[in-house]
Amino acid sequence: MPGVRVPSGPFFKNDIKHEPDSCGSFIRRLKIKMMLLVLRLDTLKQDMTVIVILSSVFFSISVWNLGQMDIPLTTVKFQTPGGEGFYVLLNSSERIVSVNVLLKKTADCIRFSAYTESPEEFVCVMKTGLDGCFYLPRIGKNIILKIELLFDDEDLVGDQTGGAQPFPAMTAYPDGRVDAKDLAFINDCLNSVEGWRGWNYMADINPDRSINGMDLGVVLNNLGKTGTYIKNLTGVTVRFDVGGEKTPDEKGFVQIPPGATRFTVMRNKQPIGAMVTFWELREFSLDGYYCWRSIHINAESSCIGFILGPSSGEIAEIIVVGMGNRIIPISSIKGIGIDNDVLKNLVDEQDKVEYPPTYMSETYFDEIYFVRTAEEYLKLEEPYECVHPPLGKLIIATGIAVFGYNPFGWRIMGVMFATLMIPVMYFLGLRLFETRIAAFVASFLWVFEFMHFTMGRISTVDTYVVFFSLLSHLFFFTYLKNSSKNKVDNRLLFFATIFFSLGFSTKWTVLFGFIGNVLLLTGFRLKGLMKNQVKWSSRIDELIRYPISPLFCFLVIGIIVYFSTFIPYMMVGHSLLDVFGAQFGMYRYHATLEATHPFASPWWSWPLIRTPIWFYVSYLWNGMVSTITCMGNPVIWWFGTACLAFVIAKSVLKRDVASIYIVSIFFSQWLFYALISRCVFLYHFYPNVPFLVFAATALLNDVWRRSKKYGFFIIAAYLIIVVAVFYLYYPVISGMPCQIAWKDSLRLFDNWIF
Ligand SMILES: [Ca+2]
Ligand SMILES: [Ca+2]
Ligand SMILES: [Ca+2]
Numbered sequence: 001m002p003g004v005r006v007p008s009g010p011f012f013k014n015d016i017k018h019e020p021d022s023c024g025s026f027i028r029r030l031k032i033k034m035m036l037l038v039l040r041l042d043t044l045k046q047d048m049t050v051i052v053i054l055s056s057v058f059f060s061i062s063v064w065n066l067g068q069m070d071i072p073l074t075t076v077k078f079q080t081p082g083g084e085g086f087y088v089l090l091n092s093s094e095r096i097v098s099v100n101v102l103l104k105k106t107a108d109c110i111r112f113s114a115y116t117e118s119p120e121e122f123v124c125v126m127k128t129g130l131d132g133c134f135y136l137p138r139i140g141k142n143i144i145l146k147i148e149l150l151f152d153d154e155d156l157v158g159d160q161t162g163g164a165q166p167f168p169a170m171t172a173y174p175d176g177r178v179d180a181k182d183l184a185f186i187n188d189c190l191n192s193v194e195g196w197r198g199w200n201y202m203a204d205i206n207p208d209r210s211i212n213g214m215d216l217g218v219v220l221n222n223l224g225k226t227g228t229y230i231k232n233l234t235g236v237t238v239r240f241d242v243g244g245e246k247t248p249d250e251k252g253f254v255q256i257p258p259g260a261t262r263f264t265v266m267r268n269k270q271p272i273g274a275m276v277t278f279w280e281l282r283e284f285s286l287d288g289y290y291c292w293r294s295i296h297i298n299a300e301s302s303c304i305g306f307i308l309g310p311s312s313g314e315i316a317e318i319i320v321v322g323m324g325n326r327i328i329p330i331s332s333i334k335g336i337g338i339d340n341d342v343l344k345n346l347v348d349e350q351d352k353v354e355y356p357p358t359y360m361s362e363t364y365f366d367e368i369y370f371v372r373t374a375e376e377y378l379k380l381e382e383p384y385e386c387v388h389p390p391l392g393k394l395i396i397a398t399g400i401a402v403f404g405y406n407p408f409g410w411r412i413m414g415v416m417f418a419t420l421m422i423p424v425m426y427f428l429g430l431r432l433f434e435t436r437i438a439a440f441v442a443s444f445l446w447v448f449e450f451m452h453f454t455m456g457r458i459s460t461v462d463t464y465v466v467f468f469s470l471l472s473h474l475f476f477f478t479y480l481k482n483s484s485k486n487k488v489d490n491r492l493l494f495f496a497t498i499f500f501s502l503g504f505s506t507k508w509t510v511l512f513g514f515i516g517n518v519l520l521l522t523g524f525r526l527k528g529l530m531k532n533q534v535k536w537s538s539r540i541d542e543l544i545r546y547p548i549s550p551l552f553c554f555l556v557i558g559i560i561v562y563f564s565t566f567i568p569y570m571m572v573g574h575s576l577l578d579v580f581g582a583q584f585g586m587y588r589y590h591a592t593l594e595a596t597h598p599f600a601s602p603w604w605s606w607p608l609i610r611t612p613i614w615f616y617v618s619y620l621w622n623g624m625v626s627t628i629t630c631m632g633n634p635v636i637w638w639f640g641t642a643c644l645a646f647v648i649a650k651s652v653l654k655r656d657v658a659s660i661y662i663v664s665i666f667f668s669q670w671l672f673y674a675l676i677s678r679c680v681f682l683y684h685f686y687p688n689v690p691f692l693v694f695a696a697t698a699l700l701n702d703v704w705r706r707s708k709k710y711g712f713f714i715i716a717a718y719l720i721i722v723v724a725v726f727y728l729y730y731p732v733i734s735g736m737p738c739q740i741a742w743k744d745s746l747r748l749f750d751n752w753i754f
Contacts, residue, residue: 034712047430050440051423058422058447062415062457065736067407068361072317072349075104076342079312083257084337085112087249087305088320088330088347093117096297096328098321099304100355102362103288104314105372111309113281115144117251118299119169123278126201127174130157130273132265134207136256138194142281144305147236147252147265149174151273155225158218160202161185167277172202174275177226178219186216229275235268249334251303253279281307289368290316292357307336318346319353325621327355356618358626359735360407364616365628367459371410374400374459377568386582387589391505391565392461410459417467418456422446424467425690428474429697431481432658437715438701444719445693448726450633451686454733458615458628461506466687468503469510472496473690476517477661483546484524484657490550497551501558505565508586513687516668520661521547593678599753603673606685607641607692609634613681614754620737627743628735629754630683632692635725639718640692643699650698659698666691 078084090096096116103110115121123143128134130152137143148167160182162175172185189203193210205215233252239245240260248254256263265274286293297304304320320328330347334340354361363371373385374396385393395413403409422443429442446452455462475496482489496517503510525547529539566579574582601611612631619625644666651659669688673680700718704711731738732746732754743754 047426047436047439050436051426051443054426054443054447055419055422058453059415059419061730062418062453063412065360065734066411066415066457067359067409068354069404069406069408070352071361071406072102072352073405074345074348075314075316076345077314078110078308080308080310082111082309082311083255083307084335085255085305085307086333086335086338086343086346087251087253087303088318088333089250090302090320090328091331093300093302094322094328095300096304096320096322098297099295100319100321100357101286101293101295101315102317102319102353103286103291103293104316105289106287106313108312109285109287110311110313110315111283111285112311113142113144113283113307113309114295114297115253115279115281115305115307116297116299116301117146117253117279117303118301120299121280121282122169123280124201125167125170125173125275125277126204127160127275128265128273129205129207130154132271132273133262134276135209135262136260137201137278139278140280141258142283143256143278144281144307145238145254145256145263146277146279147233147238147248147254147274148277149275150230150233150236150265150267151227151275152230153227155222156227156229156273158182158205158220158222158225159227160205160219170277172200174229176228178222178224182219183216183223186211186219190216236272236274237266237269239264239266249303249305249336251305253303253305255307255336283309285309287313289363289372291362291364291368305336315346317349317353319350319355321355325356327353356620358618358620358737359616359628362407363410363459365458365460365613367410370396370460371400374410375405377572380568380572382572383569387586388461388507389505389562389565389586390569391502392464392507394565394568395464395506396459396461411457414456414459414463417463418452421452421463421467421470424470424474425693428470428477428690429694431474431478432661432694433697433701435701435704437704437711438697441700441715441719442690442693442697445636445696445722446690448633448722449636449689449693450631450726450729450733451683451689453726454615454628454630455683455686457734458630462683462686465503465507465510466690468499468506469513469687470690472499472503472510473513473517473665475499476521477658480517480521480524480661481657483521484528488546490546493547493550494554494557497554497558498561501555501561504558505562508590509684509687512672513665513669516665518547518551519668520664521551590678596679597681599681600679601682603670603676603680603684606670606682606688607637609637609682609752610749611682611751612754613683616735617754619740623740624737625740625743626735626737627732627754629732629752631733631752632682632685632689633722633725633729634748635718635722636696637689637692640696643695644692646699646702647695662691662694662698666695 123139124137126134126137158178159174159176161172162179162181163173167173186203189198189200189211191212192199203211203215205218233248237245237247238254240257241262242257242260244257246254264271266272284295320330322328327350333343333347335343369385370393373383374393376383377393378397378400396410399413400409403412425446426439426443430436430439475492479489479492479496482492500510500514525543529542533539533542563579569579599611599613605611609632612629615628615630617625617627647659647662650656651663666688673684700715703714729746730736732743
């Protein structure tokens with residue numbers, strides 16, 4: 001590296017020579033070895049070695065549990081005003097804890113009502129006349145009826161009670177004989193009307209919503225008679241007064257059409273008497289993008305039915321979960337007004353299901369927008385998310401194209417770019433401080449920085465933003481530094497502008513840092529011109545010669561780059577006019593966004609890590625949890641923030657270019673957020689975290705310069721603490737399952753919710 005000052009070899013040798021012998025030969029040998037190790041950082045070959053080692057470390061710890069590659073992918077699409085549905089049958093009646101639905105995509109929500117044959121959902125029982133007719137009870141809209149038994153024997157009319165099993169939920173049901181028990185039952189209910197206390201639908205034999213002498217008369221008429229009920233329900237249908245004849249499902253359930261008030265049970269088109277039960281439906285409304293949603297059932301049943309409300313969406317898989325998180329095998333799935341062949345996709349990939357789910361097999365936080373939009377770009381569908389320019393989503397799409405549509409594929413490009421940031425940090429550190437130890441410290445800290453790690457693994461676009469902005473800073477700073485030595489290299493400015501425009505094509509926020517760079521560049525140039533040029537006109541001429549005119553030319557190229565990232569947007573059927581319209585749309589979105597969020601935090605609180613963002617949680621078994629929080633490594637953030645004071649002092653007192661650069665870019669990228677009224681999050685601070693790292697590096701580098709011996713141990717101690725804290729927090733920044741007690745012990749403040 002030309003122009004880089006490095007610690008010279010003899011300095012160390014002298015140092016080592018003067019060590020007192022009392023240190024012991026082992027420690028002395030160890031010290032010599034460590035010093036030699038550091039000395040090896042002296043060559044470019046060692047630059048690459050350090051970069052490769054640090055990058056490999058980061059890549060390995062990021063990628064090994066990034067996400068599954070084999071996930072349920074066959075889906076069923078629903079687009080319906082409601083009414084259809086399906087039911088799943090189990091091999092036997094089991095205690096069902098929950099049904100879990102893997103939503104592939106929902107336009108709004110998938111709404112449905114679910115039912116089981118559990119006593120908790122039983123509402124009432126009634127018996128039709130021999131003609132199969134009865135009114136629909138006034139027990140709420142959300143009910144389903146079930147045909148239990150049939151009878152075609154007139155002698156059974158009036159047999160309303162006295163039964164034992166198999167209907168544990170019901171207090172009154174027939175036993176096959178009309179006797180004194182039935183008489184007593186009707187007598188008890190006498191003189192009540194529907195809805196009153198003591199009302200029982202079973203007692204209303206003559207169906208007129210009141211229990212009176214007529215009902216009692218029927219029993220008296222048939223007293224002493226016996227008969228047998230028919231359990232075989234083949235050929236049964238139910239006709240409703242609003243029209244439509246429905247066939248019961250395998251368990252006898254029949255959906256009640258809206259507006260119906262009466263019904264008739266039929267067998268082979270002939271009315272027949274029936275005992276009918278009514279069950280409550282539970283309503284659910286689910287939304288999401290490739291994520292699991294759990295429906296609490298807690299019932300004993302061998303069947304679970306789903307009746308769709310007005311819905312639009314796609315479901316990938318459904319599992320039934322029993323006690324102890326066990327996935328209960330589904331024996332079959334049947335449609336209610338839906339072809340059975342279509343529905344098999346809901347239960348065909350049971351072996352690929354991770355339950356309880358973790359981030360390994362589903363989307364979390366803003367992935368629901370970015371993965372979705374990336375997938376849509378790949379399929380040339382209308383992109384869902386349009387509040388940021390397309391480049392970030394196109395990069396995500398590249399990963400999906402190579403590794404397939406799965407959590408690993410969604411996230412791998414983020415890890416790649418997060419890894420590539422390590423060499424950028426190294427070289428920016430080298431340029432800023434001109435020592436290899438500083439380059440090493442900066443890139444080492446970057447490996448173990450929480451936000452860099454967490455944001456690198458989530459499939460959002462911030463990693464690309466920071467990568468491009470850092471690269472842009474690297475070229476800007478090199479240009480600035482060279483031009484202060486009167487070596488103007490416009491190629492550097494070109495790359496600085498291009499990387500800025502790539503960042504700008506991902507998120508507009510890189511503009512803040514770019515403005516900082518341009519102001520700094522102009523300021524430095526003007527300061528130089530104030531010395532050399534006397535007249536203002538010639539100063540302005542010079543200023544236009546550079547940096548303004550090359551910057552302007554490169555910006556034009558940058559604008560072309562920016563708009564070319566919209567080509568895929570045009571490929572899905574948008575005109576150039578739409579592309580311009582999208583610019584205003586994006587601006588309007590951010591300018592008028594008034595949403596609030598429990599994990600939003602004011603800009604000034606960011607360096608303190610006051611409000612980490614809780615990205616994901618899934619409670620597993622045995623007190624384990626998979627949780628992901630987005631926060632900073634406190635040892636880097638708090639120390640780095642404190643070191644900023646040192647850097648500010650150095651930039652003011654010593655006019656040190658590197659210090660001025662760190663301070664200017666840090667504050668230009670940060671203070672812009674003071675002007676923004678929309679709700680902002682800790683991750684908006686991400687582009688500034690490298691500068692906290694550089695602030696910490698600046699101080700450590702100074703210590704190193706003053707005393708190699710103490711510097712070495714102070715730096716080593718600091719880096720060890722950083723790694724130790726990273727190790728402690730690894731489960732909660734990665735989502736690796738850990739004990740809840742462990743996770744809770746890491747919550748140093750009440751605001752640290754994860
Ligand atoms: Ca499937
Ligand atoms: Ca009876
Ligand atoms: Ca009656």
